[in-house]
Amino acid sequence: MFRACSQVTPLIQVGDKWTAKIIRCLEAGPRRFSELRVPLRGITPKVLTETLRAMERDGLVTRTAYAGIPPRVEYELSPLGRTLLKPLAASCAWAEAHMAEVLRAREVHEPL
């Protein structure tokens, strides 16, 4: 349900392909559905919905729908979801510190 710091090569993941990114997008506060689509370049509404639903089911985010037109829904990290920020940061720190080394190792080992 959530990956961490996967720019090029998903080395560390949290849940599925998008979850970690969503968590980071929600780190600063509640976001609307469309607001999430912007930083998550390329995600389709279907997948975003699926991922958010799974996170909601796991108690990581809360969904708040405001009645009216146009519809407006906000997603926010739950306290439980916030506890993930720390291990996530640890993973990102590792990636920042060692990813270059991994990429270099890949170049050395003759291309697959």
Added chain:
Amino acid sequence: MFRACSQVTPLIQVGDKWTAKIIRCLEAGPRRFSELRVPLRGITPKVLTETLRAMERDGLVTRTAYAGIPPRVEYELSPLGRTLLKPLAASCAWAEAHMAEVLRAREVHEPL
């Protein structure tokens, strides 16, 4: 290339499905191919080979083959691979601390 602490539900991953488990298996020292197959219940030789190759390519493990019959190959964590133990431990700590809560959240939210 490596997941972390995914007993039932892979919530935190490192690389692919098996990588994190392999890292933990190698934590205490070098292991042979067959030795790895035991704790990784259910892994097929094909998948184990693929995963180890990817980890080797990324510079996380070293592969040492001893000539002779029967063949004998040992895998060992590289210094780079060892640096992963820390963030991995952070993820496992999170899982131990909060996984129950996640599972409870899943039960509450009516079954999918």
Added chain:
DNA sequence: CAGAATCCCACGAGATACTG
């Protein structure tokens, strides 16, 4: 705007069998 409904495909990964 926030999604639901479909369709579709690549690929991760298991099962099985074979080899140096």
Added chain:
DNA sequence: CAGTATCTCGTGGGATTCTG
């Protein structure tokens, strides 16, 4: 023992279209 070689299947996830 330490793999390689095939075959196969499920499903994660993308594209597209439609709706309250």
